[in-house]
Amino acid sequence: VLIELPYIFCSSCSLWHYIVYAMIGFEWTVAKFFWYLFFMYFTLLYFTFYGMMAVAMTPNHHIAAIVSSAFYGIWNLFSGFIVSSA
Numbered sequence: 001v002l003i004e005l006p007y008i009f010c011s012s013c014s015l016w017h018y019i020v021y022a023m024i025g026f027e028w029t030v031a032k033f034f035w036y037l038f039f040m041y042f043t044l045l046y047f048t049f050y051g052m053m054a055v056a057m058t059p060n061h062h063i064a065a066i067v068s069s070a071f072y073g074i075w076n077l078f079s080g081f082i083v084s085s086a
Helices: 004-010 015-024 029-057 061-078
Strands: none
Touching: 004 029, 015 029, 029 061
């Protein structure tokens, strides 16, 4: 778990996140950009730790992938990531 903290920090501060921030069209202020990085860091940690927990609680990684995909679908359904057609 401890090795994931700096690894995810480096990946959350990567060039990809700067490009995504610009493409989303968020306001370019220092405070808002650091809030974006803060939420991206903890979101990546959350999903990584959930994946590690799913593998630890199931007999093998194949079943963990099935269980995780079901939970990811439910989380996305109820978190507002699905854009309505209206």
